[in-house]
Amino acid sequence: MEEITGNGVAAGLSPPWFEALLHQVAFAAELLGVGAIxxxxxxxxxxxxxxxxxxxxxxxxxxxxxxxxxxxxxxxLEFLVAADIIGTVAFEPTLQNLSVLAVIVAIRTFLSFSLTMEIEGRLPWRDDRPPK
Structure with a gap:
């Protein structure tokens, strides 16, 4: 039986450099998100x-x-959602963390939906442009 580490991944399946890389990617996505705002x-x-x-x-x-x-x-918000997904799923995929991620994504999706409605004045799935 494989030993499970604190992050829910079998010990030895991911090298330390890969986890460090994922941390850097998540951090970069957060920086891009804050920078975009x-x-x-x-x-x-x-x-x-x-x-x-x-x-x-x-x-x-x-x-x-x-x-x-x-x-x-x-x-x-798009970059921040990506950073949250990488950070939660790649490092600590516990039910509690996935629940928190689901709430965060739901809130950010609602905000994205509201902002799209504000910007375009229509529902995101409606294409009111005239046909070419």
């Missing part, structure tokens, strides 16, 4: 400022800010 916020501020300074676009400043910020958050 920060970059989206900065871009939203910059675009809103440009709109505010142009009298012809001033009335669209708030709308532009919200859409740009929502897109940055949506992209960041």
């Amino acid at each position: 920060i970059a989206g916020g900065l871009l939203a501020i910059w675009r809103a400022a440009r709109h505010w300074l142009d009298p012809g676009l001033r009335d669209r400043t708030y709308h532009t800010f919200r859409l740009t910020l929502a897109r940055g958050i949506l992209l960041g």
